[in-house]
Amino acid sequence: MKRITLSLLVAASALIAVSSPAAGQGKYPERPITFVVPSAPGGTTDFTARLVTEQLAASLGQPVVVENKAGAAGNIGNQTVARAKPDGYTLLVAYSGYQVGNPHLYKKAGWDPIKDFVPVAMMTRAPQVVVTRMGLPFNTLQDLITYAKANPGKLNYASSGNGSIQHIAGEMLQQQTGVSLTHVPYKGAGPVVTDLLGGNVDLFITTPASVVSHIKAGKMKALAVTSDSRLPSLPDVQTVAEAGMPQFKLDSWFALYAPAGTPADVVQTLNQAVNKALMLPEVKKRSEESGTTTEVMTPAQLGSFTKKELDFWGQVIKKANITLD
Structure with a gap:
């Protein structure tokens, strides 16, 4: 009788293991990761996405594919990621003008920068x-x-x-x-x-x-x-202050976000991999030569930064009296 009971327990345990949602799941990532760029190829968002793909593929053991989804001033790409399965395989390489500007410009952008996304990692910053x-x-x-x-x-x-x-x-x-x-x-x-x-x-x-x-x-x-100092990549080009317009300063940034609900351990894995890539000398050099700088943040730091930028650009857009829709 004891043998029968023990056999039933073992069989039941095996059945539970097979039917469990976590069963058979390996360590993230198990397949290619997609970086969605909400603009056409050739811009700085696209450059930033491709800046670290090779290094991330080597670090994570899976290909990182860049997919350009331009249109509707970035809203199409952002909507794509906001509605994607929150499993860490579809990510947004966000451009600040879209991520913290569009919410103030469109009444129905189709996504929310805070509710629909989880901050993963800062990537690059650049003046204009x-x-x-x-x-x-x-x-x-x-x-x-x-x-x-x-x-x-x-x-x-x-x-x-x-x-x-x-x-x-x-x-x-x-x-x-x-x-x-x-x-x-x-x-x-x-x-x-x-x-x-x-x-x-x-x-x-x-x-x-x-x-x-x-x-x-x-x-x-x-x-x-539009920076305080001249760029190493363009040493002969004046700053706006040197040109007599010190108040004309603008800064853009490019960061990685995942759909809301993405597991914290997946976010942490991505953050560590991106930050590791950004600190590589060859990546820093390539970034600098393009006129951008790499920047490392934790997910929490990017979250706080995003909220501050959302408020700041709301004020700028209101002052500039720009409205869409």
Whole structure:
């Protein structure tokens, strides 16, 4: 009788182990991870996503695939991740202009930066650089302002979409100088760069990563960078303070988020792997050469930072009087 009872207990235990949701689950990750980029290839968000994929694949033992989902000023990509299964396999490489700007610009963005996402890791930060197409009759920011005042409405400026930081930057430039510029929105920085090189748009205020190689090649002109000091990648380009506009400062950041509900241990694994990659000398060098800097944060630090930025950019957007929908 004891043997029968023992056999039944062993069989029951085996059945429970097979039917348990946790049974058969190995250590994360067990399959490829997808980085969703809510913009077109070629911009700084895309650059940031690809900056660490090789290192993460080696560290985690699984491929990290970048998937560009541009459209609706980042809302399509953000919605995709917000609605994804919270298992750590679909992640968002967020651009600050979308992540903390869109919630103030759209009444129905389709996602919430706090409720729908779990902060994973900060990745890069970058100032903006004011660039123009070749052939325009000015080489400095002050000359641009003088020309624009003498030719109101003649110059246009591009952005990666309505409500993007490039859009806000253009509006801020007009407010602070009194010039009149025409806004031309695109779906991401990549297409803007193509048209800027082709001479189809005049001005672009963007993060350096997407334009620094073209500036160095003499295919577009850099007038100023919106930082306190000159960039190592663009040492000959003035800061906005040197150009006589110290108040015109803008900073972008790019960070990794997971869908709300993603297990804490998965978030921690990702955070440690990303931070490890960001601290590698070759990654830091590549980031610096692009005009960005790597930055390490814990998930908790990124969470606090996100909330502060959400409040700050809400005030900036309200002051700039930009509304969408």
